[in-house]
Amino acid sequence: MAGFKNVLGHEQAVESLQNAIMLGKVSHAYIFDGEDGAGKKTLADAFAMTLQCEKGAKDACMECHSCKQALTRNQPDIIYLKPEKDNRIGIKDVRTQINNDVAIKPYSSRYKIYIVNHAERMAEDAQNAILKTIEEPPEYVVVILLTTNSQMLLPTIRSRCITVEVRPVADQIVKDYLMNTLAVPEDQAGICVAFAQGNVGKAARLAGSEDFNHIKQEAVSLLKRIHQIDLLELIGAVKMVEEYKLDITDYLDILMIWYRDVLVYKATMDVNKLVFQDEIYEIKKQAGMSSYEGIENIIKAIEVARTRLRANVKLELTLELMLLTIKEN
Numbered sequence: 001m002a003g004f005k006n007v008l009g010h011e012q013a014v015e016s017l018q019n020a021i022m023l024g025k026v027s028h029a030y031i032f033d034g035e036d037g038a039g040k041k042t043l044a045d046a047f048a049m050t051l052q053c054e055k056g057a058k059d060a061c062m063e064c065h066s067c068k069q070a071l072t073r074n075q076p077d078i079i080y081l082k083p084e085k086d087n088r089i090g091i092k093d094v095r096t097q098i099n100n101d102v103a104i105k106p107y108s109s110r111y112k113i114y115i116v117n118h119a120e121r122m123a124e125d126a127q128n129a130i131l132k133t134i135e136e137p138p139e140y141v142v143v144i145l146l147t148t149n150s151q152m153l154l155p156t157i158r159s160r161c162i163t164v165e166v167r168p169v170a171d172q173i174v175k176d177y178l179m180n181t182l183a184v185p186e187d188q189a190g191i192c193v194a195f196a197q198g199n200v201g202k203a204a205r206l207a208g209s210e211d212f213n214h215i216k217q218e219a220v221s222l223l224k225r226i227h228q229i230d231l232l233e234l235i236g237a238v239k240m241v242e243e244y245k246l247d248i249t250d251y252l253d254i255l256m257i258w259y260r261d262v263l264v265y266k267a268t269m270d271v272n273k274l275v276f277q278d279e280i281y282e283i284k285k286q287a288g289m290s291s292y293e294g295i296e297n298i299i300k301a302i303e304v305a306r307t308r309l310r311a312n313v314k315l316e317l318t319l320e321l322m323l324l325t326i327k328e329n
């Protein structure tokens, strides 16, 4: 847990939450809406910690009793719903951990804060149960629902909550974080950032994943040889990706970033704009070999392959078509 000053990006969300605290206009119910890894949990932690901080400032002081408890996740008035089953939040979870608990006054703090992660996993009866608390909360209660899709929540819940959109974070902020805080080398940080598209959690996961590095190396070595080897060998190489824990679509993303680099170089001749900074020689070579139309055909083919895989079209056939297009252009 950490305060607002440790939240990466999300300036608007942070500002509006801090304003609510300072103006004494804290709502009883919030929805933090954004994809996995976007920073919802960090933001909710910072908000909860600041609300409970004994100094009552716009950020947690990190020193008071409450902050110290929160830092070790032992603040008794910040409650994380723990569902019995992993991928479903049932009515019993909501009743026992929230509805039956709200009447008990906070132990030591001003608020009693309930944080529900993956709120979209609440079945309808569970949602109706939590609605009861949101409709008539004791004055000290704050409920924070974290979700990847607020549309899965009942309109009656949404209308009573303040929704905070947790949007992707600017690439430069994520890159600085990877390099300065996680000590990721610059070229690798660049690729992880391009890949993660503003998702700090994903960028950090990729940067720390050996599989990702292997996949990247294999993809790059395949791209270098692609015009020399035959289709069978190509497919064999791509299928090796299945051995890794990462998804085959991650591999396609790497190909996509590569060909975007080729296109960017062809159009601008500016090496500073490239993600694959350590492969400039190869990118230049491919930009010289292919026409604009050819590169665009390749990018389209990778997109089509991604859509087909999502629709569960056979992997081998999908890859074959994509690789043929790459070879031909």
Ligand SMILES: [Zn+2]
Residues within 6 Å of the ligand: 052, 053, 054, 055, 060, 061, 062, 063, 064, 065, 066, 067, 068
């Ligand atoms: Zn404090």
